Amino acid sequence: MKSLYSLIAIICFSFCAMAQRPERPSGTSNAASKDTAYVNTYNKLRALYLKQLDSESYKKAYNLSMNFARKAKFDGDFAILAVENGMLNWIKENLDKTSFSSYEEAVKLYKEQEVAFEADKIENAEYYTAAKIASEKYPKIKVDVMLNRGTGEDPKESKEYKAAYNKLKDLFIKQKSSASYLKAKSLRQEFYKKSNFDKKKEKLENGTTIMQWVKQNLSKTGFSSLSQAEMEWGAVEFAEEAEKKENAEFHSFQSETLRKYGPDMYRDVMMEVMTAE
DSSP states (O other), rough: OOHHHHHHHHHHHHHHHHHOOOOTTTTTTTTTGGGGHHHHHHHHHHHHEEEEEEEEHHHHHHHHHHHHHHHHHHOOOOOGGGTHHHHHHHHHHHHGSOOSSSHHHHHHHHHHHHHHHHHHHHHHHHHHHHHHHHHHTTTTTHHHHHOOOOOOHHHHGGGHHHHHHHHHHHHEEEEEETTTHHHHHHHHHHHHHHTTTTTTTTOOOTTTOOHHHHHGGGGGGSSSSHHHHHHHHHHHHHHHHHHHHHTTTHHHHHHHHHHHHHHHHHHHOOOOOOOOE
8 A cells, every 4th residue: 555655656746846847858867877787777677667567466456546545535634644544544534525435435445455455565576575675775766667767768769658658649639529528627617617716826735625625715606505516516526437437548548657657758748739739
């Protein structure tokens, strides 16, 4: 479990950092990545990492974890996740925010994913052992491996990367033009409009959702009552779930590319498509 949350945190941190620093043509993260010994270690660990991502045990664990996350709808401080049973404690206190029918259901699914990740650790023991040893010498190597940036060369020039990029772009374009996406987008925009939420003046603190903000600021909004806001927000969530089902191939592949190549690919695809519009 912690490995998945660490991956999410690393990717989120890296994506934010990329927006604040100039692009590195080489695609490397530090001077050590130019060292032959480092590159050799990186290549071996990268190969084991990709093998892990393609393993059935990891796929099962990852899918269970994503399903759990969707049901949890966690919107608290990420520091909670670092505490033992932090997620379950948060769910217990915020069960009404989640899609779990009961706390017991949450515990059951949580334990299922824990068992699945233990199976992943067993099947992919070679990767975990190699990652531990490599990290002792190169503390940042796991980040480089996850973000595909440790050889000193531009990973975007590889045939594999280009093929994945083109596939992701085609799926992204298809998603953006789908009826379910356009409906979900329209409903979300309408909800934001009625909420009178001013992005220039307001901001959602500590993971607060727009629905929570509406509850706290109902008098500022265009909703006649909280029940109306909840009903319209429910329509947004329903439409977004329908969109995910219709465009399941896109969401699955986008998630895969994020784990294999880091956030650069999806960011570049979005920029290319949006610029061309």
